[in-house]
Amino acid sequence: MTKEFQAYIKKVSARIPDEDIPSLFKWAQSRDLKKGEVLLREGEVCREFYLVEKGYLRTWYNKDGDPINLNFTFEGDFTTNLKSLNGRLPSDLTIEAGEDSRMWVFNLDLRREKYESNPEIVLFYRRLAVHVLLASEEHSNLFKLYTPAERYRYIEQNNPRLLQRISLSQIASYLGVTRETLSRIRGKRQ
């Protein structure tokens, strides 16, 4: 249990007591992934949260054969498909490793021992759900409120590591434009 992991948890819920954090990881499993390996496949029901320890995850939707990137999750952040997890529905999106990565996998089998032994875990999962959804809402607002160029500038200001680590083509899909358009936006530099 490093300081880093504590910081990751605190980012989700600052109110959680330090002494409860080890018990969260007690029920989580570490998992290594090769680039391109899939954590959640389209059609499967999602039952887990993922915390990225190293590398990053790419979440994408298959629109008539073309992938559309919805999210990139980097070190220290959580992701999942909450719609699938909450409603026990088949996932309409895929979560896969963008590079060789290491995860912490938090399984959500809340009926088991962890529930009895530590109600703080249940509370944490609920806060985690809201946290993940609010994060995804931020990306949504990019689309509702900004033009493509404004979206790029926003990412430039607020999430520059995304631009450093993801290829232009992948970012274009994430911003909802073609790669040519993104290339031009970037060229204008204004």
Place this chain on the structure above:
Amino acid sequence: MTKEFQAYIKKVSARIPDEDIPSLFKWAQSRDLKKGEVLLREGEVCREFYLVEKGYLRTWYNKDGDPINLNFTFEGDFTTNLKSLNGRLPSDLTIEAGEDSRMWVFNLDLRREKYESNPEIVLFYRRLAVHVLLASEEHSNLFKLYTPAERYRYIEQNNPRLLQRISLSQIASYLGVTRETLSRIRGKRQ
């Protein structure tokens, strides 16, 4: 306590027992609104959920003076600003009545008596939060995955009462296009 109210609650959480539903409404207040009256103003901290009994609510964001519609909430549905409520942050959006309306206002003062007397209420609020966020995610996906014309067709199929009750100009703002463009999409009828 009518059957209708029970159905509204069950839509959020099918697992809640019938006998707990009256206690939810015990702590809610009924409120009448004139068209245009504001429930949550930009800059205020949101502390409530709203259940629409009659009429509808319009949620909008002020972008450089122009309103952008983010949500319409009709009879039987809940809304709130969860980002503001969850983080005690000033709201960056406004919620107001689109016609003369009647609400049920659920105040979120969880430290009070309701907490002690009925932990089911707290559980319900957490589920409500996820419910509201997942609903807003659906609207977001319209933007991330579809073109303006596809968005309109989607609403036509999945939420036709919106088209019947909201003016073209307001819908255009909701779909992220000008009213002229929406008028053309509608004209093509294809």
Place this chain on the structure above:
DNA sequence: CAAAGATTGTGACTTTTGTCTCAGGTTGGT
């Protein structure tokens, strides 16, 4: 190190959407 493959930048052209304008219709209040 060289060849193959992927990624990016650029230009010409097309399609879509926005902007500006105006005319006709609807609604609500007096």
Place this chain on the structure above:
DNA sequence: ACCAACCTGAGACAAAAGTCACAATCTTTG
């Protein structure tokens, strides 16, 4: 019934983004 405010549809033009093609550059791999 009248007026004002708002809403809708349509046309002409401008701006933005997409499509297609190809060259230049970067990466990977044998």
